[in-house]
Amino acid sequence: MSNMSKKMLLCQVNSNLRWAFQEYERNGACAFELFKKANKLLRVIRYFWIRLNLPFVSIWFSKDWVKNIKDAEIIIIQMSYLTLNLPAFINKRNPNVKVIAWYWDIVRANTQPKDIKGNCELWSFDPADCKKYGMRFNHQYHFKSMMKKTEHCKWDVFFCGSDCGRGKMLTDLYKKMLELNLKVNFKIVYPQDKNIPVETVSKLLNYNEIRECNLNSKAILEIPRPGQSGATLRLMEALFLNKKVITNNPHVKDEPFYNEVNVFVLGERPIESLKEFIDSDYDHSSDEYIDKYDFNSWLRNFDS
Numbered sequence: 031m032s033n034m035s036k037k038m039l040l041c042q043v044n045s046n047l048r049w050a051f052q053e054y055e056r057n058g059a060c061a062f063e064l065f066k067k068a069n070k071l072l073r074v075i076r077y078f079w080i081r082l083n084l085p086f087v088s089i090w091f092s093k094d095w096v097k098n099i100k101d102a103e104i105i106i107i108q109m110s111y112l113t114l115n116l117p118a119f120i121n122k123r124n125p126n127v128k129v130i131a132w133y134w135d136i137v138r139a140n141t142q143p144k145d146i147k148g149n150c151e152l153w154s155f156d157p158a159d160c161k162k163y164g165m166r167f168n169h170q171y172h173f174k175s176m177m178k179k180t181e182h183c184k185w186d187v188f189f190c191g192s193d194c195g196r197g198k199m200l201t202d203l204y205k206k207m208l209e210l211n212l213k214v215n216f217k218i219v220y221p222q223d224k225n226i227p228v229e230t231v232s233k234l235l236n237y238n239e240i241r242e243c244n245l246n247s248k249a250i251l252e253i254p255r256p257g258q259s260g261a262t263l264r265l266m267e268a269l270f271l272n273k274k275v276i277t278n279n280p281h282v283k284d285e286p287f288y289n290e291v292n293v294f295v296l297g298e299r300p301i302e303s304l305k306e307f308i309d310s311d312y313d314h315s316s317d318e319y320i321d322k323y324d325f326n327s328w329l330r331n332f333d334s
Contacts, residue, residue, distance in 0.1 A: 036103040037329060040064045040095060042110055049237040053173040057325055062095035064113070080112050083147075087119065099123045104332060106130045107150075111140040118148030130332055134170075136258045137163060153332070156260035157284070171328035172266035174320060179272065180245045186308050187276060188247035190217040190232070190240050196253050197223025199278070203251070203296075204230055210305050215243060216251075241267075248308050249274035249294075261285055266323055268292075272312050276304070287319040 039061040043051065054061035068076060068090075076090050088096060099105070105120055107113050109131050117129045131146055133154035143152050143163050152165040160167045187207055189200065200218060204227060207214045217232035235243075244250055250273050252264040259281040268275045269287055278296040282288055291313040294304060321327060 036060075036101075037332070038062065038095060038098065038102040038105045039108075039329075040105065040113075040116070041108045042112065049241075053175055053325070056175045057173065059325070059329065060098075062098075063092050064095070064108075064116075065090055066092050077112070080115065083115055087115070096123075099127065102127050104128045104130065106132050106332060109133050109135075109141060111138075114141070114145050115147045117146060117150040121148045132168070133159060133165065136255070136260075154260070156258060157281070158257075158259040168328060168331045169323055170261045170263065170266055171323055171325045172263070172270045174270070174324045174326075176241075177270050177320075178245060183248045184213070184246040185215040185243075186212040186247065186305075187249050187251050188215045188217075188243045189251035189253070190219070190235055190243065191253070192220045193218060193222040193226070194220075194255055195222070196255075197221060197226050199253060200230070201226050203253075206301055207304070210302070212305060212308065215247065217243070244268075244271055244273060247273065249276050251275075252277040252279065254279050261323075269316060269323060270320060272314065272317070274308060274312060286322070287316045289313050289316050292316055 037060060039054065039059060041050070041061060041064060043063045051061060065076065079090065080087060099120060100123065102124065105127055107116050107130065117131060120127060120129050129148065129150040131143070131150045131152050133156065136156050137143065137159050143165070152163065153168050154160050154165040155168065155170045157167060159165060197218070200216065201223060204214060204216050216230035217235060218226055218230045219232055219234050221231050244267050250264055250268045252262055252275055254262055259279070261282070265275060265282065265285070267273070275282070275293045276296065277293065280295055280298070282293055282295065291310065294307045
């Protein structure tokens with residue numbers, strides 16, 4: 031393994047995360063898909079096999095990373111309900127490797143740190159979870175290799191995400207933005223609220239489609255799931271693409287890149303001033319923080 035690949039990143043991958051592996055490769059990172067490819071039936075069997083901690087769990091793992099465990103110095107695991115036993119598996123095969131359990135999402139009932147088996151360091155992108163569970167903090171990240179500028183935009187505001195209990199808030203915001211004569215593009219996946227406007231209901235978009243919509247919008251709407259305080263991927267996309275942000279997350283003001291010219295916190299300014307906010311020029315002084323949130327900076331932070 032090269033010096034760069036002494037750090038191994040293990041990720042669960044679905045069809046909507048293929049883009050990230052392309053960027054890991056472009057940035058010279060040693061990233062592996064955690065599991066072998068499996069159809070729906072095998073994924074169900076795999077789920078129960080891992081959750082019940084049955085023997086010979088390695089039959090589900092990709093051989094590409096298993097054979098390189100002995101050469102790694104740091105292994106970063108993207109945590110989920112399927113990776114809680116993974117540190118112990120790695121510890122047995124390389125007792126000297128530093129294992130990092132990286133919480134890229136907030137802690138949920140089925141991903142509790144206390145349920146992790148084996149020795150590892152606990153890290154999270156979410157400051158509230160860091161405080162609650164005694165984790166070390168490392169910010170969310172994006173890729174400078176994906177930066178791109180746009181000259182003309184089709185929409186004022188773009189949102190893409192599942193309902194997840196946000197349906198009523200999204201519907202209210204959508205209607206209010208239309209009243210303000212804003213050009214809005216909402217893609218609400220898996221709607222639950224019965225009042226969600228039919229024109230906003232969407233199929234699951236792949237990341238290239240989401241990125242194209244981001245590029246063609248002046249502002250990105252970010253409505254985090256309840257309980258989340260850390261910077262989301264939406265905030266990273268906005269920073270790297272020089273897009274304005276509309277959010278209901280007051281914790282965004284704790285981020286070093288926060289700038290009221292570029293970020294509109296709902297509930298703290300009159301909603302009627304939204305059009306003026308969107309039409310004003312983007313403040314490029316925030317660009318100085320792009321290096322800090324780049325993937326390579328994120329990766330180096332684990333050296334400390």
